[in-house]
Amino acid sequence: MAKASYYTFTASFITLGVALLAYLWYTIGQRRGAGRYGTFFTVNGALLLTTSLGLRWFASGHAPYSNQFEFSLSFAWGTIASYLYLEHRFRLRSLGFIAVTIAFGMLAYASTLPSRIDPLISALQNNAMLTTHVAMAIISYGTFACGFAAGVLYLINRKGTISFLPAPEVLDEIGHKAVMIGFPAQAMLLILGALWANVAWGAYWSWDPKETAALFTWLIYGVYLHARAQRHWRGVRAASLLILGFGAVMFTFYGNYFLGGLHTYSGL
Amino acid sequence: MTATGTLTPEERANPGPELLAATPKDDFTSPAFGAARPRRDWFDQIWNVLGSIRFGVVLIALTATSVFLGTVIMQAPGDVQASPELFAAWILGPRGRYGEPWSSIFEALELYRVFQSLWFRGLLALLSLSIMVNVASRTPGIIAVVRRPPVKVPTRFFSRAPLRVTVSFPVPPDGIRPKLATDLGRKGYRTIAWDDGSALAIYADRNRYGKYGTFANHLGLIIILGAGVLGNVTGWREDAFMVPEGTTRAVGHDTGLVLRNEAFVEEYFPNGTASDFRSEVVVLKDGKEAARGTIRVNEPLDVGTVRFHQAFFGPAVAMRVRNAEGAIVYDDSTALGFKYDGDGVTRNGGNFVLGNRQFAVFVLVPSASLQAPDPVIPAGSVRLEIFAPRQPRPVAVETLAQGEKREIVGFTFEFVRETQFSGLQVVDNPVVNVIWIGAALMVMGSMAVFYLPLRRIWARIETSPDGGSVVTLASAHVNEVLFAHEFAALGEHLAKKGGGKVLASVQPSAMGDRIEAGS
Ligand code: HEM
Numbered sequence: 178m179a180k181a182s183y184y185t186f187t188a189s190f191i192t193l194g195v196a197l198l199a200y201l202w203y204t205i206g207q208r209r210g211a212g213r214y215g216t217f218f219t220v221n222g223a224l225l226l227t228t229s230l231g232l233r234w235f236a237s238g239h240a241p242y243s244n245q246f247e248f249s250l251s252f253a254w255g256t257i258a259s260y261l262y263l264e265h266r267f268r269l270r271s272l273g274f275i276a277v278t279i280a281f282g283m284l285a286y287a288s289t290l291p292s293r294i295d296p297l298i299s300a301l302q303n304n305a306m307l308t309t310h311v312a313m314a315i316i317s318y319g320t321f322a323c324g325f326a327a328g329v330l331y332l333i334n335r336k337g338t339i340s341f342l343p344a345p346e347v348l349d350e351i352g353h354k355a356v357m358i359g360f361p362a363q364a365m366l367l368i369l370g371a372l373w374a375n376v377a378w379g380a381y382w383s384w385d386p387k388e389t390a391a392l393f394t395w396l397i398y399g400v401y402l403h404a405r406a407q408r409h410w411r412g413v414r415a416a417s418l419l420i421l422g423f424g425a426v427m428f429t430f431y432g433n434y435f436l437g438g439l440h441t442y443s444g445l
Numbered sequence: 446m447t448a449t450g451t452l453t454p455e456e457r458a459n460p461g462p463e464l465l466a467a468t469p470k471d472d473f474t475s476p477a478f479g480a481a482r483p484r485r486d487w488f489d490q491i492w493n494v495l496g497s498i499r500f501g502v503v504l505i506a507l508t509a510t511s512v513f514l515g516t517v518i519m520q521a522p523g524d525v526q527a528s529p530e531l532f533a534a535w536i537l538g539p540r541g542r543y544g545e546p547w548s549s550i551f552e553a554l555e556l557y558r559v560f561q562s563l564w565f566r567g568l569l570a571l572l573s574l575s576i577m578v579n580v581a582s583r584t585p586g587i588i589a590v591v592r593r594p595p596v597k598v599p600t601r602f603f604s605r606a607p608l609r610v611t612v613s614f615p616v617p618p619d620g621i622r623p624k625l626a627t628d629l630g631r632k633g634y635r636t637i638a639w640d641d642g643s644a645l646a647i648y649a650d651r652n653r654y655g656k657y658g659t660f661a662n663h664l665g666l667i668i669i670l671g672a673g674v675l676g677n678v679t680g681w682r683e684d685a686f687m688v689p690e691g692t693t694r695a696v697g698h699d700t701g702l703v704l705r706n707e708a709f710v711e712e713y714f715p716n717g718t719a720s721d722f723r724s725e726v727v728v729l730k731d732g733k734e735a736a737r738g739t740i741r742v743n744e745p746l747d748v749g750t751v752r753f754h755q756a757f758f759g760p761a762v763a764m765r766v767r768n769a770e771g772a773i774v775y776d777d778s779t780a781l782g783f784k785y786d787g788d789g790v791t792r793n794g795g796n797f798v799l800g801n802r803q804f805a806v807f808v809l810v811p812s813a814s815l816q817a818p819d820p821v822i823p824a825g826s827v828r829l830e831i832f833a834p835r836q837p838r839p840v841a842v843e844t845l846a847q848g849e850k851r852e853i854v855g856f857t858f859e860f861v862r863e864t865q866f867s868g869l870q871v872v873d874n875p876v877v878n879v880i881w882i883g884a885a886l887m888v889m890g891s892m893a894v895f896y897l898p899l900r901r902i903w904a905r906i907e908t909s910p911d912g913g914s915v916v917t918l919a920s921a922h923v924n925e926v927l928f929a930h931e932f933a934a935l936g937e938h939l940a941k942k943g944g945g946k947v948l949a950s951v952q953p954s955a956m957g958d959r960i961e962a963g964s
Contacts, residue, residue: 364891
């Protein structure tokens with residue numbers, strides 16, 4: 178089962194690589210027909226990744242996010258799922274090459290990590306909590322990745338002069354939509370984490386570096402939401418905040434390499 | 446803010462027709478922070494600054510920066526902060542890491558204890574205050590948006606609105622108006638009929654109560670911050686409540702609670718990591734059993750607002766001590782929950798007091814994690830260091846094997862057996878549930894604002910030359926690509942339902958990729 182999970186992971190990795198090429202050809206190469214292939218391979222890559230995660234869940238008996246390998250896969254999954262949702266809602270594929278690059282990069286990183294299934298240490302044995310807590314991480318970080326993609330394209334096309342990229346006001350709105358999903362999800366992530374810590378450690382908030390890193394990320398998007406409420410903060414500044422916010426996401430995600438604290442063992 | 450030409454948040458989020466047609470402003474668009482009314486005294490000025498969203502942005506950004514600094518700069522643990530000696534030892538680490546002058550700057554700015562510092566607490570207090578002032582000043586505007594909709598718009602709005610759809614129906618106006626109202630109602634709009642001079646008209650809006658979400662959202666935030674402070678003031682916590690197996694300990698803090706550790710169990714995975722550890726306990730309140738159960742890491746035991754958590758465990762020793770007459774003066778276990786360095790090794794230790802503070806007895810055993818054997822204390826033995834009051838050196842030091850009795854300083858000490866203690870955290874936070882209420886309000890409030898956006902549509906119904914009617918739907922939501930699309934689809938939907946035909950559709954921004962559009 179764990180083997181089958183690894184094979185489907187590899188298949189999804191390759192499929193998304195193809196999707197990435199198709200999206201690049203579509204957007205940079207301005208080949209209209211390639212877009213449909215991009216979507217086709219992304220959807221299939223997502224299905225394969227879902228299967229891989231499902232098999233792993235089944236094999237280990239717990240949701241697949243108890244170590245860095247599993248969480249990287251889940252992060253990639255969240256990014257693709259959010260991207261496909263936005264592609265569908267806004268009917269545009271130009272974000273694809275950035276969003277899929279992020280997901281592809283996460284999978285490439287995952288392929289360098291040990292993929293064994295470990296027994297859970299006792300602090301992580303609270304399944305329902307673990308599942309919802311990290312599900313919120315996947316939703317928020319996935320949508321923030323798409324917000325980042327929209328922010329980057331905005332900066333590239335801020336004057337609206339690049340005809341093959343979406344209009345700046347559309348990109349601005351996509352970024353905002355992404356944060357509107359990601360911000361409450363991350364709030365729930367923090368709250369569920371607090372609920373969990375309250376049960377496990379007897380303190381709902383300990384100013385642990387992992388907690389503060391996630392809070393920092395959330396506050397950046399808080400700045401984004403309030404700054405954007407002022408008209409002159411839309412556009413370039415808002416897009417820069419989307420990029421900074423995703424930088425904070427990556428910092429939170431990789432933070433346990435250089436930050437200690439209660440979360441270190443879990444790799445989350 | 447309106448005075449300088451920018452829009453208040455309410456105006457921006459709910460553009461009404463007056464943004465396009467220069468009609469006298471309705472109350473609901475009046476500036477949120479009172480900039481239009483001349484406010485001159487200092488109270489009003491402070492009020493305006495505190496409540497302005499610009500100041501809010503600065504405060505949130507400052508909070509974010511502080512949290513960032515507290516994340517990347519080493520933070521002194523709580524016990525280190527509490528003790529100057531521990532801090533003096535601890536600070537050597539960061540000093541070596543950051544070097545001068547950074548280390549001194551960090552120290553002066555309390556950056557080694559950001560989250561406990563006065564300035565950080567002040568910042569959070571200012572943030573709360575700013576939120577309260579902002580929400581208070583926005584309240585009349587928000588209530589007006591919900592309660593006093595701008596039903597009537599000037600006729601020219603129907604030819605100037607950024608979103609417009611014209612539909613012809615074969616039915617005269619007084620026949621189509623109720624039909625349109627019903628169909629809009631099915632799409633979630635509430636409708637108000639009005640007459641625009643010669644023509645019939647409809648005002649329709651959807652999700653107006655979503656606006657109130659911003660109250661729940663920001664109120665929830667204040668509740669979380671307030672309950673955090675209140676919890677610190679009214680609650681207490683005991684991080685190392687150590688109860689050896691088979692013994693009873695009082696919880697203290699005027700709770701009248703006593704905990705008895707009936708059994709402690711630990712289990713391991715084959716690879717040696719702990720898979721489970723748990724305590725079977727009974728809690729007595731004023732002598733009567735109040736609770737009984739198993740405490741695990743994720744399964745605390747609640748007794749009223751006091752919560753017992755399994756946190757750690759370690760060795761304990763059961764000792765029995767008799768006085769010179771042979772009467773038992775001590776028969777209990779001592780948790781060896783502290784680490785001591787000596788003779789080049791680390792040992793676990795704890796202490797108990799004999800008689801009326803006659804002697805303090807320190808009990809030491811070799812650490813279980815010890816690689817090399819202890820050079821002084823054989824495995825399975827204990828060392829007793831007995832101190833008399835106000836004497837820096839022990840009056841006696843003896844090592845006992847298990848089961849051994851020995852007379853020391855006039856008492857007979859017996860090392861009964863080695864056991865384990867259960868390390869519990871005891872927390873009393875009477876307001877922790879308030880935090881969850883605040884959190885729920887915050888999340889649900891923001892979701893209400895985000896996912897239930899207020900939408901407004903006006904329809905003007907004119908008689909067409911052939912006796913049917915021509916309906917112009919107009920809306921003022923600018924910069925909303927998705928809504929523009931939904932609006933066009935709504936026009937088509939209404940046309941289909943009423944047997945009509947879409948004549949024209951005006952949308953400022955296009956959906957989809959420009960590549961797809963073939964540009
Ligand atoms: C960390 C603190 C804060 C958080 C997490 C927060 C959260 C939010 C969220 C999620 C929204 C969008 C939903 C809604 O309208 O309720 C929002 C809107 C808003 N907040 Fe805050 N807020 C914070 C602090 C502040 C402060 C300090 C101010 C003002 C001084 C403020 C003023 C506003 C205003 C005016 C809006 C409406 C903006 C618009 O119409 O787009 N908030 N806030």
